[in-house]
Amino acid sequence: MTLTRGERFIQSLKDGRSIWLDGKRLDDVTGHPAFRGTLRTLKHLFDTLDNKDVREQVGFWNPATNAYAHSSFLVPASKADLQKRRVAFAYWANETYGVMSRLSDYARSLVTGWYASRHEFASFDPHFDEKITRYYEEARDKDLFLTTALLDPQIDRSKSPSEQQHPDAVLRIVKETEDGVVVRGAKMVATAGPYCHDFLIFPYYRLKENEQQYAHLLIVPANLPGLHIICRESFASLQDDNHPLSAKYEEMDAVLLFDDVLVPWERVLLKGSAQGIWELRMNETANALAFHQTVVRLLAKLEFVAGVSFAVADSIGASGFLHVQEKLGELVTQVESIKALLLASEIQARRNDAGTVLPALSPIETARNLGTRYYPRAIEILQQIGAGGFMQVPSTLGELDGPLANLMKTCYAGKQIDAEHKVRLFKLAWDLVGSPLGSRHELYERFYAGDPVRTYxxxxxxxxxxxxxxxxxxxxxxxxxxxxxxxxxxxxxxxxSYTPQ
Ligand SMILES: Cc1cc2nc3c(=O)[nH]c(=O)nc-3n(C[C@H](O)[C@H](O)[C@H](O)COP(=O)(O)OP(=O)(O)OC[C@H]3O[C@@H](n4cnc5c(N)ncnc54)[C@H](O)[C@@H]3O)c2cc1C
Structure with missing residues (x-):
């Protein structure tokens, strides 16, 4: 029996990886309730590449496999290619209402960018070109799901990696062998860690010249022996009616613990050069392609929050009040501003010396910085409008048909909306403003692009x-x-002379 692309993705996760949740090692991530809804969503997204009505929107024809590859792997040679990438990002983002942010298209775009600019790194490692080419093709042709883990564990931020009290805390190379490098220490935060194929690992901040052992770009398979993926508490819900977002879109965040992990040479793309790694981190091609995706996704989420807020205001007859209109107007200005910046980045796109057409970074950076303030403000507005209504919901929808049905249907209805639809709407809105998933999202939007103080x-x-x-x-x-x-x-x-009139 031929498996669909989504089914192949799910099967591929049964690879012996070491995932820890609630103090236990999971035998199989695919069967665990904390991941069930999310994996179902991912399976659906993977299948879009085989769906003849959709695949042209999310992918491009790949002669190497005689099938479609996701457009995050498309090296844009024209503005039309750039737009094709945007359409693909938007399709997956809209399918998940912008709530799922690490669908791999960001990390895949980094790989595509490094591949497109591979000649820039020859002076740091003569094998970079062949290694990134091989990896890019493998990731593209096998639909690899990638994520990043860039930050050192939050232990003492007043000290650099080499100054930390315990030398084993921060990920570093401790040994080199014929087969590869042995690494020890931790990295955070790897969103989607438990169900990705490979981690892109490199330092986020500039290292000192004497910190070479921390200066590396590794692409680490999730099932390498000695690598432990430590999950935070799950925010997944098994009750779709009660937590419609948490039931489908919970993206697990994890810390990676490397207990003397042997990373094979073909996955050690750079090492030992703080300057080389910094140039990789600041590489314009990779950043422009990857950050472009983050803005498309942000736009989808702001549009969703705006739409929910309009519906909440209407449902309680509040959208006629001037101050509510002012707040809803603010949500519209958020959406329009991000949309304008996204378009500006594409209109100002330019071709670099390697022939890659890149969106302009300045509007993209502006959108990313605005997003760190727009999203928390959007959530605040939704709270201000829904107010106590978020508490005027029964614990389950089924209660509306219980012994108190008549009374409840009367009291839980809204303006031109029946009790069931209003309760469903408020439960959805609560999943944005008040649930554990909702809180995690506010934190995510503040920080995913880096510490906003320093990014501004x-x-x-x-x-x-x-x-x-x-x-x-x-x-x-x-x-x-x-x-x-x-x-x-x-x-x-x-x-x-001047004479006043
Ligand atoms: C939900 C979520 C998901 C994430 N997913 C990913 C992911 O998939 N991959 C990934 O690589 N990263 C991910 N991140 C990590 C993200 O990149 C970081 O949170 C962000 O870069 C900030 O770093 P930090 O959390 O270590 O905060 P810190 O750097 O520890 O900052 C904490 C506080 O101290 C201040 N501070 C610390 N150091 C300094 C300094 N030198 N100068 C001035 N102020 C300072 C900061 O301003 C802040 O107020 C995720 C984060 C979140 C919250």
Whole structure:
């Protein structure tokens, strides 16, 4: 029997990986209730590449496999290719209402970007070119699901990796063998860790020159012996009616513990150069392609929250109040602003020396920074509108048909909406504003792109400031010239008289 692409994905996760949840090692992630709903969603998304009505939207024809590959692997050679990538990101994002953010298209785009700019890293490792080419093709042709784990564990942020009290805390290379490097230590946070195929591991912050043992790009298979994937508490719900988002879209976050893991040489793409790793981290091709995806996904989520907020306001007859309209208008401005920045990034796209067409980074960075403030504000607005209504819901929908049905259906109804639909709406909204999943999402949007304090500061530090400071210089010069002109005319004779009207 031929398996669908989604079924193959699910089967591939039964590979002996070491996943820990609630203090126990899971034998099989695919059968566990904490992952069931999410994996069902992922299976559906994988299957879109085989669906003849959809595959042209999410993928491109890949002659190597005689099948479609996901467009996150498309190296854009034109603006049309860039738009094709956006359409694919938007399709998966809209299928999950922007709630699932690590569908692998971000990490796959990093790989695509490194592959497209592989010649830039030859001076740091002469094998980079062949290794990334092989990996890119493997990931593309086998539909590998990837995620990133970039941060060191949060132990003492006032110290760099080499200054941490315990040398084994932060992931580092402890030994080299004929077969590869042996690594020890931890990385966080790997969203989707328990059900990904490979982890992209590299340091997020710039390292000091003497910190070479932490300077590496590793692509680590999830089932390597000695690698333990430690899950946080699950926020998955088995009650679709009560928690419609938590039941389908819970993306597990994990910490990776490396207990002397042997990473084979073909998966050690760079090592031993703090400068090389920093150039990889700041690589424009990879960042532009991957960050582009994050903005598409953010837009889908802001649109969803706006839509839910409009419905909540209507359902309680609040959308006629001026201050509610002002808040709903703010949600519209959020959506329109992100949409405009996304389009701006594509309109200003340019071809680099390698022939890759990249979206402009400045509008993308702006959208990502705005997202860290827009999303928490959107959630706050939804709370302000729904107010106590979030508590005017029975614990289960079934109660509306219970012994108190008549009374409850009367009291739980809204303005032109019956009790069942209103309760369903408020349960959905609660999954955004109040459930564990909802809280995790607010945290995610604040931080997934990095510490917002430093990402905003970076936007200032890396901005081309010449145009703006030029304006100020122009002003001073023009002003000085005018002053001079005035003084000259003072000397030339009496000023023209001016009579107020
Ligand atoms: C839900 C969620 C999912 C995530 N998923 C992923 C993922 O899939 N892959 C991945 O790689 N990462 C992921 N991340 C991690 C994310 O990249 C980090 O949270 C983010 O970079 C901030 O780092 P931190 O959490 O270690 O915070 P810290 O850097 O520890 O910051 C904590 C506080 O200290 C301050 N601070 C710390 N150091 C400094 C400093 N040097 N200067 C000024 N202020 C400082 C910060 O401003 C902040 O207020 C995820 C995070 C979350 C919350």
């Amino acid at each position: 500061a970076n936007q200032y530090l890396y901005a081309d400031k010449s145009e703006l400071t030029g304006l100020m210089r122009n002003f001073r010069q023009t002003h000085a010239a005018r002053e001079e002109g005035l003084h000259e005319s003072d000397n030339a004779g009496p000023a023209l």
